[in-house]
Amino acid sequence: MVMAKHVAVLETLADPAAAEKVSTSDKNYLTDVLRSEAVKVLPAEQNFTIMTRENINAMLPPGKSIEECEGSCLAETGRNIAADYVAQARVGLFGGSLTLSVEIYETAGNKLVASFNGDGENVKDLLAVVKLQAPDFFRKVKGSSGGWGGATGFSDINSGGSFSVQGKKSFIVEVSTEPTGAALSIDGRPVPKCMQTPCKVQVEEGEHLFVAVKDRYDDGETRTMISATNKTVNMELVPNFGTLLLEPKLAGVGRLGDISVWVDGQPVKQRKLELDPGIHEVRLKHPCHDPMEFKVGIEKMSEQRFEQPMTRGIGGLKLDAEWNGEPQALSVFVDGEEVGSTPFLGEVPLCSRVTVGEDGKYEDVHVNLKWHETVEYTHKLKRKPASVIAAEESSLERNRQRASAAYDELDGKEPAKPQVGESIPTNVEPESTGIKWVPVGISAAVAVTGTILAVVGNSKAKSIHDEKPADAEEYKKNKDDIHGAQTLRTAGIVTAIVGAIGVGVSFAF
Incomplete structure (x- = not known):
């Protein structure tokens, strides 16, 4: 009977320089993804056993910590927990970016079997490196272990003139996801020709594991038996975010498209936002209204709609009117209502139409009002005042x-002679x-x-x-x-x- 090969994926470590950027939960999740990739490439039916976190902790000698060694010392740790192969990832910091280094050792001979490195601006970038590199990384364990773990030796030797084509038939499979645009892998191997669904791939007959990966969605996967061409594989991806729809009610002026939005201090261009679960701070700013700030709680797969009214903003205006350099006293109108005369000083709603004039003849005053500021402006009349x-x-x-x-x-x-009612000067002496x-x-x-x-x-x-x-x-x-x-x-x-x-x-x- 052939014994199964035990593979241990130890907990991801972080150098002191990178510890502030990588939380314990981040390291645990990187470890879990690395371990899941090992399960896909080194399945139990090929005589591989992937040790769980609980198995590893239970078999460590008393007082022994995984963090105490690295490199070839991992092989010794692997022998202590009765593992044939031991792998571990380590996060560091270089040039302001996070780095990732992953190694796997054969414990019997302290032999480095495989390794890969990567970098990124955040933990999600490192996660993408793991998903991309891990399949080939663990596949090298198969070569190191001499192939499959079945019985060795010769048996059933036969010779003859018969011939038959060996191998499995292949079929064309159409893969689609909802939503579209997911990257496809089959049996743990990325499919370069299908980086965005929908797509068609050629697959050997038999049962295969299809996995679709799309940013901001949980991975979709399904096991499907392929036995004929034109087989369709559909996967519905579950979003791991919530939606915030911004539709505030304006005070009769301006357009919704003029709203500027900040979420958690960062400017965004859309009014329909996909946000991670949690509490977010939102700020709205419109050229005709008072700014608004609020907090919103987002849950996975939920939608929040903001429809609160915005209040029209107020600015100050100091307005003069001149004709040929001489000041003129003219009526001032705001949105068609008379509010005073020049020289004028008062509060004016933002985005108002301001006009000046007299006797039914008016001119627009093109002044840019500012929120909670007083703007001084002198209007040069285009027509001679009455x-x-x-x-x-x-x-x-x-x-x-x-x-x-x-x-x-x-x-x-x-x-x-003066007419009736006409005044006659009294201070003029007759000549x-x-x-x-x-x-x-x-x-x-x-x-x-x-x-x-x-x-x-x-x-x-x-x-x-x-x-x-x-x-x-x-x-x-x-x-x-x-x-x-x-x-x-x-x-x-x-x-x-x-x-x-x-x-x-x-x-x-």
Whole structure:
């Protein structure tokens, strides 16, 4: 009778430098995965026995600790627990990354049978190294032990001319998982041609163990008898996470897509999140609302939906309005409601439409409000305010009246009699003669005419300047027109000055 080979997978150790990054539960889980890979590659039907954690601890000599030795010393530990082969993994730290070193020894001759190394940023990376390297690692034990452990010697020797094809038939199998995208292994061996399900593989007839591995899901596995082509193997993977769906209710402004999300201090881009089981801290930020923070408990395969309302945020606004550098008093509207006039200082909801204006003519104020901050902004008016227009027209009308009165006096006409209800100045003394008003009237007319020319020339120059030319020819024409209007304005100013001097001289003499 052939005795079974005993294989011991000792507990994973961690160097002092890596101890803070690898917990005891992490080390135990790495050991369990390494031991399960040994079971797959070295099954009992091939005369291998994988020792359990309890077997190993029970057979250790009193006062003996596994942590006391490494390397070839493992072979001595293996002999102490009556193991033919002993394997162990050790986690270290190099260059800020975690490292993994796994060795297996034949205890009888202190012989290193196989080893592999890997590294990663975290324990999950090391786990991936174990799953990838362990099958070939333990397969070398079979070669070391001389193949299968059955009876040796010669028997049933036969010779003859008969011939038959030996081997097993192969069949094509279609493998699918729910969800898709899992990596496939068959009988403990990864299938390079099926790194993402669904896929088709060629498998020998007989019973096989199919295992599907996908990140954030428990491994799916099934034993299936393959005896025909077009066999379908389906595996449903169980998620090892919970789902958080973020659908807060906004206060009538903004879009859900504008929300920024942080989970446990890390920014995320989705509003449907797959989270590990446990308590998580969530922070939401929206440009139109107050930020929100909350904690959520997640269970495996559960879904949590956040639908709480968000409160519209408030900011401060200090607003002025100017026309040609001069401050203007205009009404201020927030979302269509009048809240005051410029200069304005007050609280304004975020993402509001702010406008200023008067007499039904309003302009949008493009100011970026900030949460719980006061923003100072000066709005440059694009259109001349009605109050400015009225003041200019009033001034022009007064000048026209003065000129008309002067021309009437030159013509010998009497001043127009006041109408009923019209006020009459009381501080004006009547003149004994109208002769000295002739030069005054002429000078006043010249001054008014000059003023009118200056205003018309300035207005025309500004109007042409504000127009955008369609081409170079129109640009040249506009330039010439502006020059002509400026010349007219200069002539008007000079004429007005001469008229004003004439008025002064007339009164002096």
